Amino acid sequence: MPQAAPEWTRDTPWRQGHALSSEAAAAFGLEHHSHPGDTLVIVISHDCDLANDNLEVEPEVEVIVGRAIPKPDGNFAWGKTPKTLHLEVACDGAQAFVELQARRKVALPKAELAAFAPREDFALEPTGLAVLRSWLGSRYNRAAFPDAFNRRLEATGFAKRLAKILAAHGELISFVYFDLAGGDQQELPDGMPYELTIVLVYQPGDEPLDTADAVDDVADKVSEAAEEKLSGQSGQPAELVNFKSCFAVSEQDIPVSRARLLMHWRLEHVTLKADDDDLAPVQF
Structure with a gap:
């Protein structure tokens, strides 16, 4: 007599995150x-x-x-x-x-x-x-930065430089936040730069002091790249995006109230090591 096929029940062993054989x-x-x-x-x-x-x-x-x-x-x-x-x-x-x-x-x-x-x-x-x-x-819940900011950031080449830095150290960083000093929903006119602060959020892990030192080094590299790509000449504010600072903060130390005011910046358009078939469209 043929054995009945198994039925799907509420007692199924399958859970989210399981793998198929x-x-x-x-x-x-x-x-x-x-x-x-x-x-x-x-x-x-x-x-x-x-x-x-x-x-x-x-x-x-x-x-x-x-x-x-x-x-x-x-x-x-x-x-x-x-x-x-x-x-x-x-x-x-x-x-x-x-x-x-x-x-x-x-x-x-x-x-x-x-x-x-x-x-x-x-x-x-x-x-x-x-x-x-x-x-x-x-994929369905991510920040949309102003078009003017996207165009300006792309024009400076800073986004690609940031991606290269994170490619080498990104396992340390869980989130990258951009603070546009209140300009996150504004299409600023030419000649009025966006004021950009970058926040690197990390998990402290088992060695929080060592992790903090490592992420601070990443923040320094991001700052150097931003000052090179974004800063204006002779100490004058940049015309496109005026970089203010970059700093690191532990996930345990960033308050929810602060995180809600920041915009999560994702490296959607800079898949540096992907195959051509996997490249994402150029957008922020």
């Missing part, structure tokens, strides 16, 4: 478009949606077809860009990294995924899961 990925025909041998498929549906066993209301599980990578690019760590994420995970108890791209989402039928179990050798720690959730939402 190679057998499950092959059964659904999922593989990375350019690195099929490194395919790693991550479940991104919310736990509440996964627990819903009414398949007429919630029939599918959403996943992202990603890939294992040898090391992260700092520009894509901590969800700095909504299009690509480099995330630390654990495989067989060892540190590993995965690259996820927002446009590589696929919906799988729960009725078919019920036949498979999550990978037991794969784990996503709470911090990594929080980053994943924040990154998933950032």
Whole structure:
């Protein structure tokens, strides 16, 4: 007598952040478009949606077809860009990294995924899961800077210089905030520069003093680049963007009231190490 196919129930073992086995990925025909041998498929549906066993209301599980990578690019760590994420995970108890791209989402039928179990050798720690959730939402909830500011920043070349700095040190930085001194919603006329302060937010980690020193060094490099690219001649204010300062602050020390006044700047348009197929459109 043939065995009945497994059914999707509220007791499903699947949770957000779980990974599909190679057998499950092959059964659904999922593989990375350019690195099929490194395919790693991550479940991104919310736990509440996964627990819903009414398949007429919630029939599918959403996943992202990603890939294992040898090391992260700092520009894509901590969800700095909504299009690509480099995330630390654990495989067989060892540190590993995965690259996820927002446009590589696929919906799988729960009725078919019920036949498979999550990978037991794969784990996503709470911090990594929080980053994943924040990154998933950032595509639809991110700051829009004034067009005039975007054009001016692009004209100075500072955005690309900042991306290069963070590419080497970006694992330290969880957020990059821009404060435009009240000009965040204003299209300023020619001759009236934006006043720019840059805030680098970081996680203190297990060695907070060492981390603080390292991030202060990054802030110094950002300041040097900003002064070179943005500052006016002979001490006069810049005509496009007038750089005020760059400083670092721990996630534990920045108050919510302060964070709400800042605008999260993401490196959406400067994917320095991406393949041509993965390049994002030029925009802020």
